[in-house]
Amino acid sequence: MEQVALARPATVPAKVDEQLCFALYAASKALTAAYRRGLAELSLTYPQYLTMLAVWERDGRSVADLGSAVDLDSGTLSPLLRRLEQAGLIRRVRSTHDERVVHIFVTDRGRELEPRAAAVRARVEAATGLSADEFVQVRSMLHRLRSTVLDALPHL
Amino acid sequence: MEQVALARPATVPAKVDEQLCFALYAASKALTAAYRRGLAELSLTYPQYLTMLAVWERDGRSVADLGSAVDLDSGTLSPLLRRLEQAGLIRRVRSTHDERVVHIFVTDRGRELEPRAAAVRARVEAATGLSADEFVQVRSMLHRLRSTVLDALPHL
DNA sequence: TCCGATTTGATTGAGTACAACTCAACTGTA
DNA sequence: TACAGTTGAGTTGTACTCAATCAAATCGGA
Numbered sequence: 001m002e003q004v005a006l007a008r009p010a011t012v013p014a015k016v017d018e019q020l021c022f023a024l025y026a027a028s029k030a031l032t033a034a035y036r037r038g039l040a041e042l043s044l045t046y047p048q049y050l051t052m053l054a055v056w057e058r059d060g061r062s063v064a065d066l067g068s069a070v071d072l073d074s075g076t077l078s079p080l081l082r083r084l085e086q087a088g089l090i091r092r093v094r095s096t097h098d099e100r101v102v103h104i105f106v107t108d109r110g111r112e113l114e115p116r117a118a119a120v121r122a123r124v125e126a127a128t129g130l131s132a133d134e135f136v137q138v139r140s141m142l143h144r145l146r147s148t149v150l151d152a153l154p155h156l
Numbered sequence: 157m158e159q160v161a162l163a164r165p166a167t168v169p170a171k172v173d174e175q176l177c178f179a180l181y182a183a184s185k186a187l188t189a190a191y192r193r194g195l196a197e198l199s200l201t202y203p204q205y206l207t208m209l210a211v212w213e214r215d216g217r218s219v220a221d222l223g224s225a226v227d228l229d230s231g232t233l234s235p236l237l238r239r240l241e242q243a244g245l246i247r248r249v250r251s252t253h254d255e256r257v258v259h260i261f262v263t264d265r266g267r268e269l270e271p272r273a274a275a276v277r278a279r280v281e282a283a284t285g286l287s288a289d290e291f292v293q294v295r296s297m298l299h300r301l302r303s304t305v306l307d308a309l310p311h312l
Numbered sequence: 313t314c315c316g317a318t319t320t321g322a323t324t325g326a327g328t329a330c331a332a333c334t335c336a337a338c339t340g341t342a
Numbered sequence: 343t344a345c346a347g348t349t350g351a352g353t354t355g356t357a358c359t360c361a362a363t364c365a366a367a368t369c370g371g372a
Contacts, residue, residue, distance in 0.1 A: 014209065014274060014277060015209070015213050016206060016209045016210050016213065016225055016226060017299075018295075019206075019209070019277070020187070020281065020284065020286075020291060020294065020295050020298075021184075021187045021188065021191065021202075021280070022206060022226075023294075023295045023298035023299055023302070024180065024183055024184040024187055024298060025184050025187075025188070025206075025227070026227050026298075026299075026302050027180055027184075027298040027299075027301050027302040027305075028177075028180040028181050028183075028184040029227060029359090030301075030302045030305040030306050030309075031176070031177045031180055031181075031301075031305055032177065032181070033305075033306075033309060033360095034305050034308070034309060034312055035177065036360090037312055038312065045326095045327065045328075046177075046328095047327085047328060047329090048327090048328095050172060050175075050178060050181075053170065053171070053172045053175070054172050057171050057172065062350080062351095063350075063351060063352095064349090064350060064351080069172050070172060070178075071181075071182050071185060072328090072329080072330095073329085073330065073331090074350075074351050074352065074353095075329075075330060075331080075332090075351095075352080075353080075354090076327095076328060076329055076330075077351090077352095078351065078352050078353080079327085079328085079352090079353095080327085080328075083327080098337075098338070098349095098350085099336075099337055099338085099350095100336070100337050100338070100349065100350040100351065101337095101349095101350065101351085102350080102351065102352095118170065121170060121175070123312060124177070124305075124312065125176065127304070127305055127308035127309075127312055128176065128301060128304060128305060129304045129308075130176075130301070135176060138176065138179075138297065138301070139174075139176050139179045141294065142176075142179035142180060142182075142183040143173075143179055143182075143183075145183050145186075145187075145284060145286070145294070146179070146182050146183040146186045148283070148284060148285045149183075149186040149187055149189075149190050149280075149283055149284060150186050150189075152190065152283035152285075153186075153189060153190060153283075156190055156193055156194065156279060156280065156283055185329090189330095192330090201356095201357065201358080202358095203357085203358060203359095204357095218320085218321090219320075219321060219322095220319090220320065220321080228358090228359080228360095229359080229360065229361090230320080230321055230322065230323090231322080231323080231324085231358095231359070231360060231361080231362095232357095232358060232359055232360075233321090234321065234322055234323080235322095235323095235357085235358085236357085236358080239357085254319095254320085254367075254368070255320095255366075255367055255368090256319065256320040256321065256366070256367050256368070257319095257320065257321080257367095258320085258321065
């Protein structure tokens with residue numbers, strides 16, 4: 001494995017702007033903020049939007065399956081799904097085969113939101129100013145970075 | 157301004173994994189998670205670590221100045237700084253020139269944490285598996301993406 | 313000097329995050 | 343068929359995030 005040859009040694013002061021983690025954190029917040037106004041018109045928060053994407057993608061998924069798709073655990077997902085159900089966008093149905101499992105289904109009202117969410121997404125993606133090629137390259141690099149870090153997580 | 161020529165039109169279903177925002181969100185969470193265990197040994201959360209970086213960088217900064225450095229508003233920063241003060245890492249001193257302003261100073265105890273935090277940072281950066289060149293390129297690309305999106309924010 | 317506008321930090325409320333825990337339901341094995 | 347161990351969803355407690363709002367202090371023009 002290749003090691004990072006740092007310009008700045010580990011024991012010397014570091015600036016916030018030089019941190020890769022801050023660059024990621026701030027860029028992520030900026031993109032989330034870009035979604036905020038558009039999603040608010042659909043009465044969705046950003047994590048709720050992500051969750052609806054996963055539900056639209058495949059109906060009847062279990063809570064655990066949704067959690068791995070959107071990278072959230074049951075502690076976050078349970079109340080979030082409760083709010084989506086109260087808003088009438090999804091239904092929760094306990095499995096008959098395995099009573100521990102709850103399946104999530106979109107309602108008609110939830111289905112109606114999909115094209116409107118797609119329009120919001122299109123506006124935000126245009127605002128990134130990235131070409132289609134750049135878009136794909138950045139995305140795949142971020143996925144790669146993520147899986148490298150996740151692989152290293154256990155022995156950190 | 158260049159427009160994104162999307163492979164997938166705006167009105168057609170999109171998958172979670174194809175979203176740039178999700179790639180950013182998930183990568184940011186992974187890197188934050190990589191910091192978690194090491195920072196926990198210093199009794200710091202990740203936003204607290206970011207804030208301490210900014211305080212170590214320059215002593216006596218105002219709350220608003222810190223907020224712009226770490227991209228947090230007073231609603232987040234006020235209780236966060238209260239906890240850092242309770243932990244004995246910083247002091248809050250109200251300005252004599254302008255009584256609205258509060259300056260943040262590191263304590264000796266807070267200063268002692270700096271090299272230990274630097275060691276955590278070094279371990280996490282190594283875990284990214286990025287070369288020094290790649291590290292700098294990814295970082296600058298993320299900064300660029302952020303400022304493009306922030307510029308576009310007002311007319312979204 | 314007076315007074316309206318602005319700035320600064322703090323507070324509140326709704327909604328994530330995440331670790332630690334609970335509990336019912338399921339599984340494999342003897 | 344027992345039953346120890348595991349799994350899935352939910353709950354609790356602490357902390358972060360952001361919009362909206364507030365009070366005090368400052369500033370600036372008449």
